[in-house]
Amino acid sequence: MRGIVKRHGTFTALSGIDLDIEPGEFFALLGPSGSGKTTTLRILAGLEPLDEGRVLLDGEDVTAREPGARDVAMVFQSYALYPHMSVFDNIAFPLRMIATPKDEVERAVRDAAAKVHIDHLFSRRPGQLSGGQQQRCALARAIVRKPKLFLLDEPLSNLDAKLRLETRVELRKLQRALGVTTVYVTHDQEEAMTIADRLAVFMEGKIVQTGAPQDIFSRPASTVVAGFIGSPPMNLMPAEVREGVLRVAGVDLPVHRRLGAQGAVTLGVRPAALRIAPSGLPARVYLIENLGDTAIVDLDVGGQVIKLRTEQARELREGDAVHLTFAPESMHVFDRDDGLRREI
Amino acid sequence: MSATRVATFARQERRFALALFLPALVVLLVTTTAPLVYLAWNSAMRIDLSMPWLSGFAGASNYVNMGGDPRFWNSLRLTLVYTVSTVVLQVTLGLALALLVLRIPHGQAALRVAAILPIVLAPVVVGLFWRTLVLSPDVGLVDVVTRALGLGSHNWLGDPQLALISVIAIHTWQWTPFAFLVMLASLSSLPPDVFEAARIDRANAWQRFIHITLPLIRPAIVIVVIMRTMIALSAFAAIFAATGGGPGTATEILNLYAYRTSFSEFNLGYGAALAMVLLAITLGVSFAMFRVRRGR
């Protein structure tokens, strides 16, 4: 996709999207609601017209082509199964529309249904299926004609938590087995991080970072991305660097390197990278969320809320005054004004 | 560049939409708009089928004459009375019935059948029924009852004052079930938790009705009022069958007057003018009502 712009009246939904997706890749579009990721997906599908830009599939410009002519398959958030047709007919529909001979239809449908394990449900109607089964039926309908591109619009959001985790794994395995290029939209950053080969983070109609999950996690390109990825997301604190010394929350932190940055910055440290120590940033515990084997502790550092993830919360009580430190390698520095990452 | 190519796809959809819509549009234009234009033209003519040599262009004289025609003003008055009373009666009775029926879950099926019957009958048949079997002096149902109650026998359709009441009763009888069914559906669809919350807030039955029920079913009431008003303005068959507009002009609402002028007296130009006035009133009332509906 090149330079995609989409407007709704005076509202710009997408302002200049550039994306390159490799064949066979599982690519996720991640972002909060309204950030433009679903719009981008629909433009890929051909369901939304765009105002500027081009869409190229395998080098061909398909911008003006109808959805049916793009060899693209999509699984909708609501599955959009045809309620008046049986499961078999639902899956067979795309093949019948291009006049596939009957025995081939039969074979392909059984094949696709077997891949998603619903081949025992052929005579049922969508209304008689569970949520998970409906979703697999929608998947089967999408894979049955072996499309070039596979689009998934938040397919797991209608499932309960446990089913979601199981289906996530299955989806990934399925994609690997089929080898089809997949674009996957989600607002759940954990989902995107675990399932995708590469992902693009959307914010307010723009892509703010593209890359492999691990890269995005370890090197977020801006405070926006840093504050979105991770659960809980990265802590961001205002700080100052003066002559190689980092001053944050009124405390000068001894850092073991000379810092290349100067002036006012935003310091980022992941909750899991923080440690309770005898000396460091002064903090006061004010909430402990016990998750079983770990806990997330909310601390008040100089008026700001900082979250810490630790396995040693048993010794802490609300109201305790403690000190926090972190290893210099786990430190991220961002420019105070534009939020972009600064190398140090 | 790509924008124009995208436009072809959108243009295809538009063309498809037009292809689907155009046949109906053409039929409508031919059968409604063209005749209306012709009606307007006719209203400016004098068309007398019984004395054809008198026909010719008349300008606005039909309308001018209308202003001084007491029969016209009578019909306007009757239209107003008829429309307002039938609609008010239908809505109140329908609502009261619906509220009643809600409390009796077992009777609902029987009442629904009873409600369907008057609605599916042809208004002309209903008018005839009432004229013969119900309202006839001596033998009609109503008369039997009033005689049994010692109120004597009356000429329900022949007495000018009673005739209007009778005709209103007929229309109300036939169409209250419609209001009833709509209200019932609307009331049944109300969420019970709102009422429970009101109960906890110590609102008594009457207060709950006024402050919660009524506002929540307001959309249904509005729709019923709008639809029934439109029907009442153009009600014809039942009145025609029951009284023919009489006795004299006692039940001659505007559209009956237009009909009689055109097809009994063969004065079609004037009839057209009367019809134009009715059309204007109907359109005006409907726009006003839709505005009110939108405004809320």
Place this chain on the structure above:
Amino acid sequence: MKRGQARFSRSGRAEKGARLDFRVRKMIGENRAWPVFTKEGTARIRTLLLVAIAAVLLAVWAFPILWALLTSFKTERDVLAYPPTVIFTPTLSNYRDVIFGSASLLPNLVSSVIIAGVSTALTLLFSIPAAYALARLDLPAKRASGFYVLATQMLPPVGLIIPYYLVLQKVGGLDTYSGLILIYLTFSLPFAIWLMVSYFEDIPREMEEAALLDRAGRLRALWYVILPQVRGGIAVTTIFVFLNAWNEFLFAVVLGGNRVRPVTVAMFNFISVEQTLWAKLAAGAMLAMAPVILLGLLAQRHIVKGLTVGAVKGGGRT
């Protein structure tokens, strides 16, 4: 300060009143001597009252029709008897006359069937695609078109009768089937479009999108995916359109004639200046209304749904 207390301090008589008042209240409160005013008692009375009212209302609505049915089996003499007879020797002579006699209603029934049937079919043919275009597609001037359809529903029939009469008279279209059927479309089409639009809007948009992606194309998407889902809506629309067409009177009486005369007009055969043939009229009316009543009873649920869908759900596309 308790009421009893205050009373005590005023006068001897008040004393007694207070005590009586207190005892009566105690009795009611403890549900002893006044079972009618207990909670369950009042509820029972209330239900009985409601049932009684409901029964009365049921009678008011069902009775005239039942009475007409009864009358249709009486001889003319029995009809005019006072007090009205409920027990009598029923006769089928009225029905015989009405079906086979010289004033047989059979040709009128045929007329009605033809007119109502064909106009309903035509209405469906035109209105369903139009409603789909209005509801779901990017129709040019959609709002104006919607307005227009709505407005045509508001037209008083009397306003259309006069120009129709004049035109049909000139082209010799009076008393013809095609003339009448065409005119019936004026009230059927807008109504059918309006109804079908609401049914189309109930289907999630993704249905068409999924079908398009499945290479169906717009027309096939409509046929294979959308239409089957509005089958219920089509049934309701058919019922209402047929009902309205069958019961139509004004257009039929003015623009029909001796050849084309549906049952609604033929009713008047039994009423003339000299006499009213009561029993025959009742029989004729029963016959004329039989199809419609049957439809109403069989398709009850559909009809109720149609009335309420059209009315409760945003009726009026303003």
